[in-house]
Amino acid sequence: MPAENLSFETAKRGQLAEPHVVEMRGFELFSGMPEDSFETLMRTTHVQAFPPRTMLITEAGPPDFLHVVLSGSVELFSNWNGRETSVATVRPVGTFILAASIRNAPYLMSARTLEESRVAMIPSEEVRAMFDSDAAFAHAIVNELAQCFRTVVKHNKDLKLRTSLERLANYLLREMQRNDATEFDLNTEKRRLASFLGMTPENLSRAFKGLEKHGLRVKGSRITIANLQDLTAFAKPSPLIDDFTT
Amino acid sequence: MPAENLSFETAKRGQLAEPHVVEMRGFELFSGMPEDSFETLMRTTHVQAFPPRTMLITEAGPPDFLHVVLSGSVELFSNWNGRETSVATVRPVGTFILAASIRNAPYLMSARTLEESRVAMIPSEEVRAMFDSDAAFAHAIVNELAQCFRTVVKHNKDLKLRTSLERLANYLLREMQRNDATEFDLNTEKRRLASFLGMTPENLSRAFKGLEKHGLRVKGSRITIANLQDLTAFAKPSPLIDDFTT
DNA sequence: CGTCCTTTTGAACATTGTCAAACACTGTGG
DNA sequence: CCACAGTGTTTGACAATGTTCAAAAGGACG
Numbered sequence: 161m162p163a164e165n166l167s168f169e170t171a172k173r174g175q176l177a178e179p180h181v182v183e184m185r186g187f188e189l190f191s192g193m194p195e196d197s198f199e200t201l202m203r204t205t206h207v208q209a210f211p212p213r214t215m216l217i218t219e220a221g222p223p224d225f226l227h228v229v230l231s232g233s234v235e236l237f238s239n240w241n242g243r244e245t246s247v248a249t250v251r252p253v254g255t256f257i258l259a260a261s262i263r264n265a266p267y268l269m270s271a272r273t274l275e276e277s278r279v280a281m282i283p284s285e286e287v288r289a290m291f292d293s294d295a296a297f298a299h300a301i302v303n304e305l306a307q308c309f310r311t312v313v314k315h316n317k318d319l320k321l322r323t324s325l326e327r328l329a330n331y332l333l334r335e336m337q338r339n340d341a342t343e344f345d346l347n348t349e350k351r352r353l354a355s356f357l358g359m360t361p362e363n364l365s366r367a368f369k370g371l372e373k374h375g376l377r378v379k380g381s382r383i384t385i386a387n388l389q390d391l392t393a394f395a396k397p398s399p400l401i402d403d404f405t406t
Numbered sequence: 407m408p409a410e411n412l413s414f415e416t417a418k419r420g421q422l423a424e425p426h427v428v429e430m431r432g433f434e435l436f437s438g439m440p441e442d443s444f445e446t447l448m449r450t451t452h453v454q455a456f457p458p459r460t461m462l463i464t465e466a467g468p469p470d471f472l473h474v475v476l477s478g479s480v481e482l483f484s485n486w487n488g489r490e491t492s493v494a495t496v497r498p499v500g501t502f503i504l505a506a507s508i509r510n511a512p513y514l515m516s517a518r519t520l521e522e523s524r525v526a527m528i529p530s531e532e533v534r535a536m537f538d539s540d541a542a543f544a545h546a547i548v549n550e551l552a553q554c555f556r557t558v559v560k561h562n563k564d565l566k567l568r569t570s571l572e573r574l575a576n577y578l579l580r581e582m583q584r585n586d587a588t589e590f591d592l593n594t595e596k597r598r599l600a601s602f603l604g605m606t607p608e609n610l611s612r613a614f615k616g617l618e619k620h621g622l623r624v625k626g627s628r629i630t631i632a633n634l635q636d637l638t639a640f641a642k643p644s645p646l647i648d649d650f651t652t
Numbered sequence: 653c654g655t656c657c658t659t660t661t662g663a664a665c666a667t668t669g670t671c672a673a674a675c676a677c678t679g680t681g682g
Numbered sequence: 683c684c685a686c687a688g689t690g691t692t693t694g695a696c697a698a699t700g701t702t703c704a705a706a707a708g709g710a711c712g
């Protein structure tokens with residue numbers, strides 16, 4: 161209800177009336193800022209809707225904008241020597257390119273939309289300026305960045321400490337949590353999932369088969385965790401790798 | 407020379423006279439701070455020397471202190487299900503546990519000294535308080551954190567996009583740069599290097615053999631890059647994975 | 653010199669990747 | 683409605699890569 165009121169009140173003041181601005185005001189990244197700082201930031205921020213499979217940025221490019229995913233989802237990926245790997249999926253309300261924006265260094269990853277998505281783009285200079293002038297924003301930024309860091313470290317541990325079968329099992333347990341149900345759809349292509357988990361599509365296909373011994377049922381993209389105890393005993397999830405809230 | 411002067415001048419003012427405090431003042435992390443902020447921070451900071459192979463922190467523990475390596479080197483590693491992997495080596499003047507300190511979240515990694523090392527420990531609360539009250543420190547912190555993030559992302563790409571042979575080849579090229587010489591010593595146990603590169607010691611041993619076809623000579627821990635062109639052609643280093651300055 | 657630890661080597665084994673083909677699903681156009 | 687192409691997934695046979703286990707060789711140090 162406060163949100164609706166705000167939306168209504170600001171509806172007469174030009175740009176700030178736009179729904180996405182109101183929407184963004186509520187995000188953790190901006191919610192602690194005083195109104196005038198927020199308005200300054202929004203003045204140079206552009207929001208754009210993109211169709212599926214649209215390239216947003218290309219690795220090695222100059223870090224012109226901090227990106228904030230407002231709706232849909234965006235894949236971060238990287239290439240080397242003709243190979244490609246999926247690094248992460250960013251969903252609302254996540255940011256990407258934050259570290260590059262702050263350091264004013266080249267992008268390490270490319271990004272493309274997976275589905276129709278709306279993305280806010282804040283000029284990197286403005287991010288750095290606002291970081292210096294607004295303590296609440298600085299606070300939010302460093303928290304977001306620390307979160308990103310910890311996510312990548314966890315991903316790293318996942319890759320180095322586990323076999324592909326174990327990675328898949330733990331991924332499915334995390335998805336179970338996210339969906340809050342033991343039966344759910346993978347809403348990603350399996351080959352993308354394979355790339356994310358660091359394996360080939362063929363190997364993933366066999367890994368799904370392999371997990372049927374441990375309480376999993378797979379039909380197409382429909383996943384059923386038939387025996388949670390079994391799967392958990394096999395996967396041995398750890399908060400220091402699989403908990404994505406801290 | 408300015409550093410020596412400072413050292414001499416502050417030699418009469420109690421705690422701040424200690425050499426490590428003078429030393430730390432010069433680090434990028436602190437050099438931009440006004441003197442009083444720095445003094446406040448140093449008041450609760452302790453510096454300690456540790457013998458080799460000393461555990462400094464254990465993963466899952468509470469993030470009491472931000473650690474700064476002043477001399478020696480520290481290994482960050484992690485365990486899961488009876489396995490262990492080496493995640494990074496921190497050298498002067500690097501920090502660790504920064505993200506955990508900021509988010510006040512459990513350590514994701516354990517740390518132990520590799521050699522005799524001096525480590526400064528700043529209470530995490532002080533780090534967070536100083537972040538809020540001193541803009542220059544906030545600036546330095548977020549830059550350091552962004553750097554850490556980018557390093558982990560690069561490591562991730564290295565792992566997922568390359569074979570173990572390619573990872574070793576690129577590692578050696580990076581070491582060549584760090585040593586500024588085509589002949590150098592590995593300053594690390596090979597089994598630790600293997601773990602860092604995500605493979606077994608046996609596999610590393612064979613990988614060294616395998617690189618002899620590409621211009622490498624190995625005698626014990628002595629590495630000679632006999633044919634840089636060959637090795638580079640094989641390794642195909644990329645700034646977006648192997649450049650650790652941005 | 654002997655002890656302890658790391659590294660190397662060999663051989664068997666397991667896992668993962670590659671390639672080719674079959675299959676399944678989706679949407680198009682006849 | 684069907685045939686068809688296009689794409690993604692699965693399967694099988696095989697190759698490459700990586701791991702395990704055991705044992706030998708090398709180094710460091712008392």
